[in-house]
Each structure stands twice: as C-alpha cells, then as structure tokens.
Amino acid sequence: MTPSRPIDPPIDPSTDLPGDAGGGEADPLRSLAQVRDQYRQLLQRLEANEREFRRLGRSVWRVQEDERRRLARELHDGIGQNLTALKHRLAQLGDGLTPAQRERLEAAIGLCADTLEDTRELSRLLRPPILDDLGLEPALRWLARSQSEAGAIEVALEIGELPVLDGDLQTLVFRVAQEAINNVLKHAGARQVLVRLIARGGLLQLQVADDGRGYDPRSASCSDGSGLAGMRERLRLYDGRLEIHSAPGEGTRLRAVLPLPAVAEGA
Secondary structure, three states: OOOOOOOOOOOOOOOOOOOOOOOOOOOHHHHHHHHHHHHHHHHHHHHHHHHHHHHHHHHHHHHHHHHHHHHHHHHHHHHHHHHHHHHHHHHOOOOOOOHHHHHHHHHHHHHHHHHHHHHHHHHHHHOOHHHHHOOHHHHHHHHHHHHHHHOOOEEEEEEOOOOOOOHHHHHHHHHHHHHHHHHHHHHHOOOEEEEEEEEEOOEEEEEEEEOOOOOOHHHHOOOOOOOHHHHHHHHHHOOOEEEEEEOOOOOEEEEEEEEOHHHHHHO
C-alpha cells in the first residue's frame, strides 16, 4: 500500500537548535548547556581581568613606595646634611659680634635647627629607614614609640610570633597601621590606642583599637576623607579586607585581614 505522504526522517541528535538553519523544536537541555558554557567563559574572563587589575595595582603601588624611598633618602642624605653643615658654619661666626648681631645669629641657628628636624621627620614619614633596614616589627615599635613620645596619645603594641613576610606585605601592614593611627589622632579624640598584630589560621590580622568618641561606620564609608577607602583598595590588591567596628561613644576597632602567602597559593 502506498502512503498518502512521505514519512518524516528519524530525528538526528546533532540537528541544529531552533532558530538555526535546521529549524524544529527547541532542546531545553542543550540550550541550558550552552547558557552554562557562556556563563563559565564570561566568569573566567572576569576572573582573569580581576587578576590583571590586581597585578597592575600592585605594580603601581610598588612604584609609589620606591619613589617615597628615593625622596626620603634625598631629604635625609641631601637636604638634611646640607642643613647640618649650614648650622655648624653659622655657629662658627659667633666671635667678634655685637650682642644684637649675636642675637640675630642665634635666631638663624635656631631656625636652621628647626628646619633640619622638620626635614628628618618628613623623611621618616615618607619611608622610615627602619622598615627597610630591620623589618616590620621594629618599624611598628618605632611608630608606636614616636606617637607616644609626641604626647597626644598612648600607643600600646602587641605582636605575636610571625612567619617570614616579604617586603610588599611588610610595607602594606605598616602603611595600614600608620594610616589607622593617623585617623585616631585626627578624628577620634582618643587617649589610648592598642595595635595588635598576629598570625593565626593562615591569616595575618592587624587590629587597631582606640577609646575615642567612635562614629557611625556607614557615614564614614560615604567619605574618603579618613583614608579608609585607600586602605581598603590596598588590602584588596593582596586579597585582604578591612573591617570597622564602631559606634558613637564606644571607640573604634579596625581590623585588617590578609591571607599569608603559603595559604593564598594553595587556595
């Protein structure tokens, strides 16, 4: 018996999806697989871009620190030494002067001494030599001692046993601690500050807690005046994070958390 119309050929699993040249019904499973594949490729590109962004960000930050180091040495070894020589030469002009001339000379020597001290302090703030010469722990002890001796606040320091840290990580932790203490001096109205640095559970944790007036962290996050945004960005370049716990009248506790290198590579 002859059929009234041609029989449809069997369905080939490799037939194109609807909308393609082959036409026909959509294959939901195959469409979902394609969407998943596109999503995975997009996610891989985003992750690659993020890694490249962090690599470039770390490079820029290293260049900035190298420039700070160069300027600090130029101030200390160049301008600082010239001011020291000028002060000594002025001191040698004292013989044979009238009282009025001697008074003006002593004023000039005093001005030279003040400028020399300001130059040395600026050099230390730009890049303390102790950080490059002796490492993070002595640099943090110098930072705490110098701020306490200035008389504005009392800075206590607790440092646990630390693993060997590379230069970038040491500089990052020092800069975060320095910025946090500066924020306390400028904004907190605190009398005491505790700086604690520990390594635990594969993480490096820096805490800076004060007994100041405190504030609403949500309002501070809308402003970059306190330097918090800069700290967050620098920590993010090294897969770290910044946490702020504060409330009006209850002081502030800042915590910077960074993965230690061995853990970061194995993650």
